[in-house]
Amino acid sequence: MEHRHRLEDRTPEPNRVWIDLAGPDEAAIARTEALTGLALPSCADLREVERSSRLRRQRDALVLSTPMVSFDGAPGLHPLGFVLARDRLVTLRFQALPPFEAVARRQAEPDGPRTSTALFGALLAELVDALADRLEAMSDALDALSGRVFDFDLGRGGAPKRRDRALRQILGEVGRSGKALSMLRAALLGLGRIVPFVAAEAEPWLGPEEHTHLEILRLDIVSLEEFETRLSETVQFLLDATLGLVNMEQNNTFRVLTVVSVIGIPPTLVASIYGMNFKTMPELDWAWGYPYGLALIALSALAPALYFRIKGWF
Known part of the structure; x- marks a missing residue:
């Protein structure tokens, strides 16, 4: 018996256990419904955010949906x-998901998953592993990025334009x-709701090993949610530091x-004083009056500049 089929332009055979609809249109969904007798959700149904829309029992099948990252x-x-029944699993996805291909390879092995619930558990496990890998990569x-933020030297970062570009890039x-x-949080939240719902609603279909597997997945998802929370706190911390x-x-x-502006005030004052045209100004008759005025202007600018330099203002 063959167990998996990726629906494209042909109708799957009745003995398929796992029907994987990749980017299905209305015609593909209708053909699969006619074959399996299951009512499949549309893309619009899968995008619903209410819990009652994402997790529900429909006659003898469970209809499950979650957002999933690329x-x-x-x-x-x-x-x-996912549409999960005792003897059938239908998946509907709208992107390439390597975990699905990994389960397909495992299914081809002699000891690979065969039943609908075993295939469903294997898919969830691969998705959780993939999300964990993404979180680990995000942590690294x-x-x-943290090193770049806290090693950033405003005083030695080059020209202001270059420092501004570097800060914009970090931000x-x-x-x-x-x-x-x-x-990733949205995907983990969706899977975290699916696992206990299936464990409770599909209990008659599950064997002891599958019950244990779902409980392990639940605990893994909880730990990943905690890890994601710490990463989110790190992102907020880095955002505050960058700002x-x-x-x-x-x-x-x-x-x-x-x-x-402060350095420019004393030279302006000196120039203003000697710009006044009073007849009795003694400096008007000095031979060195003009050089004296220029020197005084320069000195009045250098003195505050030296003071601010000593104080470390620039």
């Missing part, structure tokens, strides 16, 4: 659906990490402008 290319969320990426990476984590660096950079800019 495991290749740009990150994104796509609906993933955040560690590297963008922090934002993308937060977005990716939110997608702090941006504020410091802005403060440095305002400080430089303040120092420059």
Whole structure:
């Protein structure tokens, strides 16, 4: 007996245990419904967010759905659906999912999963493993990003434009990490709801090993949710730190402008004084009056500049 079929342009045979609908249209769904006697959800149904829409019993089958992240290319969320019956499993997906291919390879092995519930458990296990790998990769990426944030030297980062570009890049990476984590959280939350629901509603179909497997998956998902929470806290911490660096950079800019404006006040005052045209001004008759005025202007600018330099303002 063959156990899996990926529906494309032909109708699957009645003895298929696992029917995998990849990107199905209405015609494909209708053919599968006619074959299996199961009512399959549409893509719009799979996108429903209410718990009652994502987890429900429909006659002798369980209709389950969850958002699932993309495991290749740009990150994104796509609906993933399961229709689980005692002797049939139908999956509906709208993206390439390597865990499904991994289960298909395992199914071809002599001791691979054969029943609908065993195939369902294997799919969940592969999805959980894939999500765990994504979280581990995110953890490594955040560690590297943390080093870049806290090693960032505002005083030695090059020209202001270059420092600004570097901070923008860091801020963008922090934002993308937060977005990716939110997608992983949604997928984990969906799987975390599916596992106990199936364990309770499909109890007559499950053997002792499958019950144990589902309980292990539930505990794994809980631990991954806790790990994701810590990563989310790290992302928030890095976001706050990066915004702090941006504020410091802005403060440095305002400080430089303040120092420059203060340095410019004494020369302006001296030039204003000697710009007055009073007949009795003694310096008007000096042979060295003009060099004296220039020297006084220069000295009035250098003195506050030296003072601010000693104080470490720039």
